[in-house]
Amino acid sequence: VIEITRYSKLKQSVRDELDRIIKGEFGHIPIVSEITWATPDWTVILYKDGEIATFCNIIERTVMIDNRNFLASGINNLITPEKFRGQGFATHILKETENFIFENLKSELGILLCADELVPFYERLKWYKVNCPVWFNQPTGAQLWKANTMLRTKEIVIRPDHIDLGGLPW
Numbered sequence: 001v002i003e004i005t006r007y008s009k010l011k012q013s014v015r016d017e018l019d020r021i022i023k024g025e026f027g028h029i030p031i032v033s034e035i036t037w038a039t040p041d042w043t044v045i046l047y048k049d050g051e052i053a054t055f056c057n058i059i060e061r062t063v064m065i066d067n068r069n070f071l072a073s074g075i076n077n078l079i080t081p082e083k084f085r086g087q088g089f090a091t092h093i094l095k096e097t098e099n100f101i102f103e104n105l106k107s108e109l110g111i112l113l114c115a116d117e118l119v120p121f122y123e124r125l126k127w128y129k130v131n132c133p134v135w136f137n138q139p140t141g142a143q144l145w146k147a148n149t150m151l152r153t154k155e156i157v158i159r160p161d162h163i164d165l166g167g168l169p170w
């Protein structure tokens with residue numbers, strides 16, 4: 001079962017469980033604790049026998065790409081807890097998330113920020129890496145994203161020269 005819920009409407013117990021999983025997965029990574037991240041707008045959860053088997057968040061954002069505004073959906077915290085890995089759950093939830101962002105949210109593209117080792121995983125699902133500067137905001141000012149940025153467009157592959165996420169990153 002896949003449930004897509006407004007982040008603000010998540011039950012506190014579910015939010016606590018997601019926070020616990022996120023902290024366990026990314027809590028020790030310095031860049032993760034040093035950056036101020038955006039609050040999600042939506043959470044997509046795949047339940048298996050009542051347990052969270054995989055999930056991700058969506059951030060709705062107008063981003064600037066080569067001087068034009070795009071309605072984008074940022075994807076973050078795609079996590080499958082260890083005991084559920086390798087069964088295609090992340091692949092499944094990502095496909096459902098893509099349907100939702102294009103069909104329901106009417107996003108023009110998906111954007112995710114990720115580490116090198118995850119690039120092949122997303123490439124299998126038609127995400128592609130951009131090779132341009134990607135700017136985001138922090139309380140201290142604008143910053144450049146140093147790891148990978150991947151895009152998912154519906155039909156045409158775009159090759160931007162400049163991206164501004166227009167707010168906190170995800």
Ligand SMILES: CC(C)(COP(=O)(O)OP(=O)(O)OC[C@H]1O[C@@H](n2cnc3c(N)ncnc32)[C@H](O)[C@@H]1OP(=O)(O)O)[C@@H](O)C(=O)NCCC(=O)NCCS
Nearest residue numbers: 025078079080085086087088089090091092114117118121
């Ligand atoms: C990445 C992740 C979400 C995949 O979840 P999953 O449900 O096991 O994914 P699927 O079963 O759909 O696909 C598994 C594939 O992911 C790839 N993969 C997963 N983690 C990987 C890693 N760290 N490095 C390289 N490939 C990886 C493998 O190629 C694997 O393919 P295989 O089954 O043919 O071996 C999960 O491993 C996870 O939660 N990792 C830690 C959190 C994380 O890094 N999330 C990504 C944030 S951008």
